[in-house]
Amino acid sequence: MKNEPTIQQLFDLSGKVALITGASGHLGSAMARALTEASARVVATSHKPGAEVVIDHMDEASINRGFDEAVKIAGKVDILICNGHEPLGADWRTATGEQFTRQLQNATGYFLLARKMRDHAVERKAPASIILIGSMYGVVGSYPEVYEGISTASPVAYQTLKGGVVQMARHLAVYWAKDGVRVNCLSPGPFPSSSAPAELVERLKARSPMARIGQPHELKGALIFLASDASSYVTGQNLLVDGGWTAW
Numbered sequence: 001m002k003n004e005p006t007i008q009q010l011f012d013l014s015g016k017v018a019l020i021t022g023a024s025g026h027l028g029s030a031m032a033r034a035l036t037e038a039s040a041r042v043v044a045t046s047h048k049p050g051a052e053v054v055i056d057h058m059d060e061a062s063i064n065r066g067f068d069e070a071v072k073i074a075g076k077v078d079i080l081i082c083n084g085h086e087p088l089g090a091d092w093r094t095a096t097g098e099q100f101t102r103q104l105q106n107a108t109g110y111f112l113l114a115r116k117m118r119d120h121a122v123e124r125k126a127p128a129s130i131i132l133i134g135s136m137y138g139v140v141g142s143y144p145e146v147y148e149g150i151s152t153a154s155p156v157a158y159q160t161l162k163g164g165v166v167q168m169a170r171h172l173a174v175y176w177a178k179d180g181v182r183v184n185c186l187s188p189g190p191f192p193s194s195s196a197p198a199e200l201v202e203r204l205k206a207r208s209p210m211a212r213i214g215q216p217h218e219l220k221g222a223l224i225f226l227a228s229d230a231s232s233y234v235t236g237q238n239l240l241v242d243g244g245w246t247a248w
């Protein structure tokens with residue numbers, strides 16, 4: 001077909017700059033590699049002082065400074081992945097009001113960074129793709145017996161946060177669609193890292209239709225789909241990569 005982009009062109013990120021937060025983490029590092037492999041220039045941020053580009057989602061000044069620094073270094077940003085996360089160990093039994101509110105502040109950070117990306121794209125009159133990392137726990141409740149006696153890895157404030165992130169993607173998507181800025185959520189299912197207790201991993205596997213946990217590289221395809229023109233008519237969606245966890 002004349003003028004129809006090929007599948008290689010649709011997934012190609014040549015000439016694009018992608019900013020990803022929490023890029024050194026278990027899933028963030030695989031996502032950063034995916035972006036590089038798709039030929040994007042990647043600005044990998046960390047909240048730790050001393051990194052080349054520092055973005056702490058919990059600090060508005062750091063978000064503004066970090067984004068501006070990324071633009072200075074790379075000339076522009078076309079793709080934003082809000083992936084970093086300040087964790088919380090306390091569950092519904094023990095979380096203080098202060099801890100609960102602070103956990104929700106992760107969403108504040110995602111919003112402020114997304115708005116910087118939108119304003120930058122509008123200023124440049126260029127399209128942008130924003131990907132917020134959600135979770136299966138923004139969509140379904142957890143099975144209490146999976147965590148019982150092992151860990152508080154699925155705290156109530158985390159579930160509230162991720163449910164909010166999924167909805168934030170929908171809200172921003174409709175407000176920013178006419179600006180050429182797409183906003184989607186990518187929600188991983190069970191992807192415990194190697195430091196997770198073995199018994200927890202076994203219980204997660206037992207609850208999964210595929211009877212296994214996800215490997216970080218299994219997010220790469222979905223990420224590049226959402227980041228690239230392959231998803232040019234997709235916005236406001238929540239793409240679950242969860243081995244069927246939410247399909248039961």
Ligand SMILES: NC(=O)c1ccc[n+]([C@@H]2O[C@H](COP(=O)([O-])OP(=O)(O)OC[C@H]3O[C@@H](n4cnc5c(N)ncnc54)[C@H](OP(=O)(O)O)[C@@H]3O)[C@@H](O)[C@H]2O)c1
Nearest residue numbers: 022025026027046047056057083084085086135188191192
């Ligand atoms: N693993 C899973 O099973 C799973 C399932 C569903 C959803 N998720 C989501 O996937 C994302 C990545 O999770 P992960 O498993 O890769 O966790 P991770 O290994 O702990 O990575 C998260 C990264 O966030 C960064 N970070 C911490 N505090 C931050 C802050 N205040 N501001 C900005 N960045 C901060 C840290 O990197 P620096 O110290 O370098 O900043 C850390 O490496 C999170 O949003 C998580 O909720 C994970």
